[in-house]
Amino acid sequence: MVMKLIFFIITVACMQVSASGYAQKISINQKDAVLTKVFSSIESQTGYSFFWKNTDLTKIKVDVKLKNAPLEDALKEIFEGLPLTYSITKKSIIVQAKAPSLLDKIADVFKDTDARGIVSDANGEPLPGATVAVKDGKARAITNTRGEFILKNVPDDAIIQVSFMGYMTKEVPVGIRYLAIKLELSNSKLDEIQVMAYGKTSRRFSTGNITTVTAEEIAKQPVSNPLMALVGKVPGMMITPNTGQASGTIKVEIRGRSTVSSQFPSDPLYIIDGVPLTYLDVGGNSSYQYGSSGVIQNGMFTSGYGQSPLFNINPASISSIEVLKDADATAIYGSRGANGVILITTKKGKAGPTRVTTNISQGVNAVTRYWDxxxxxxxxxxxxxxxxxxxxxxxxxxxxxxxxxxxxxxxxWQKELWGNTGKVTRVNLNISGGNEDTQFSISPGYGKTTDIMTSSGSDQSANLAFSISNAAFNKRLKTNFRALLFQTLIQ
Incomplete structure (x- = not known):
């Protein structure tokens, strides 16, 4: 009888302790509060402890307004609408993620987790080759020839980051699953694309002394030799024509004289689409004063010791010209780049519909002022x-x-020697296009220049630039073919 009475008293005492624990009152008034801070407030008022695993609760915020509420009622109000559930064991509150219901599982099957869209440039044209990625994530894609992209398994709160060299990087929330993103050109000179000896970079990340002259700048110069388009564009570079003829040789000197001998020219190394330009001076007519001698036609010198080899290249077919001036930029070329390196990159096809561009120009050369x-x-x-x-x-x-x-x-005698009126005629055609894997470009051109010092004859050049690029085996195998055919006639 005594043992039964002791057991009854202990049971009643436990029930009273349990009742007193559940009967504790909770008062909280917080708006947009982090869930973990709400848990801390409850712990300090009741003595209960919260436990959870593999769940980041710091991103969950709730609005709580409680006054003298029992623990059970307070927990029901706090967890209402949250993807969480709880259970109370002694003085511990276990928090877990809710198990998805059958309806939620069915909805997830049909839910679209992919992000699709199209990227365009500042003119609204599709921008192929742009990089689209989830910020702080692993999903990444490259836009196709139509500027379209698809990202797999993108969270609803993800930020899409789009970048392309020469354009400002743009970030947009995923929001709806189809995005139309328009990139703006970067106004910073630091974001201009530069061609190096071993690839491409921007001026922001370039460590060498490199000056770039773009196709737009070249097109504004009414010249037949692309070297003349660099006059006044490259600091530390002196360009001196040896004759008044369009096909004549040109002396080029970068960062001053590099030799004391009068027999060695200061010409830099020319690289055209990755191929060094090499021609031999079999006549021994090169010198520091006039530079390297030019190409000899029919076994005879023209005025200015031959024809400039770069006269054969159509300026309209050039994409950019990079001048590498310091040791860092020219190191890959060794001693051949001691006088500097000039990289000439011709235009190549871009993915998109086939485009045909024609340019016909006619101009005159004349001396407007004479010595008094x-x-x-x-x-x-x-x-x-x-x-x-x-x-x-x-x-x-x-x-x-x-x-x-x-x-x-x-x-x-000034009018007798250079008082004539020269004529310049240029005809250029470009056909380019292709798809995501194969791009092509065909650029025929013709130029004719009559100098002001000639009574008859002209400098004529006909050329054809052709390029085709292909990427196969999931872009793991890339092939490029470029050809430059030309014929000149110096009369």
Whole structure:
């Protein structure tokens, strides 16, 4: 009887302790509060402890307004609408994620977790090759020829990040599952694309001294030789034509003289689409003063020791010209790049519909101003005044120009030598296009220049630039073929 009474008293005491625990009152008034902070407040008021596993509760925020509420009622209100459930064991509250219901599982099967969209440039044209990625995530894709992309398994709260070299990086929330993203050109000079010896980079990440001249800048220069388009564009680079002819040789010097010998030219190394330009000076006519001698046609020198080899390249077919000036930029070329390196990159096809571009131009060359020199009348007057001031009588011996020559004639040799009007004619055609795997470009061109110092004849050049690029086996095998055919006629 005594044992039964003791057991009954202990049971009643436990029930009273349990009742007193559940009967504790909770008062909380917080808005947009982090769930873990709400748990801490309850722990301090009741003595209960919260436990959870593999669940990040710091991102969950709730609005709580409780006043003298029992623990059970407080927990029901806090967990209402949350993807969580709880259970109370002694003085511990276990928090777990809710198990998905059958309806939730069916909905997840049909839920679209992919993000699709299209990326366009500043003009609204599709931008192939742009990088689309989930910020702080692993999903990544490259836009196709139509600027379209697909990202797999993208969370609803993800941020989509789109980048392309030369454009400002843009971030957009995934929101709806189809996105139309328009990139804007970067106004910063640091984001301009530069071609290096071993790839491409931007000026922001370039460590060498490289100057880039773009196709737009070249197109504004009415020149037949692409080297003349660099005049005044590259700091530390001196360009001096040896003749007045469009096909004549040109002396190029980067960062001053590099040799004391007068027999060695200071010309840099030219790289055209990755291929070094090499031509041999079999006549020994190169020098520091005039640079390397040009190409000889028909076994005879033209004025200026031959034709410039770069006269054969159509400026309209050039995508960019990079001038590498310091040791860091030219190190890969060794001693051949001691005088600097000039990289010439021709245009290649871009993915998209086939485009046909035609450019026909006609221009004239003329000297608009001449040196202000004495004519025959002024010269004779000056000479006679000089003899008078010295008290000397002009004779046939001391003044044949006054006695024997015809002082009534006058010839303006400036107009006789370069007073003609030269003509420049250029015809360029470009056909390019392709798909995501294969791109092509065909660029025929013709140019004819009549110099102001010639009475007849002209410098003519016909050329054809062709390129095709292909990527196969999931872009693991890439092949490029480029060809430059030309024919020049110097008369």
């Amino acid at each position: 020199l004495l004519n025959t009348r002024d010269y004779v007057k000056m000479r006679k005044e000089a003899f008078k001031n010295d008290g000397i009588v002009p004779t046939l011996l001391n003044a044949p120009d006054l006695i024997a020559w015809d002082t009534t004639r006058y010839t303006n």
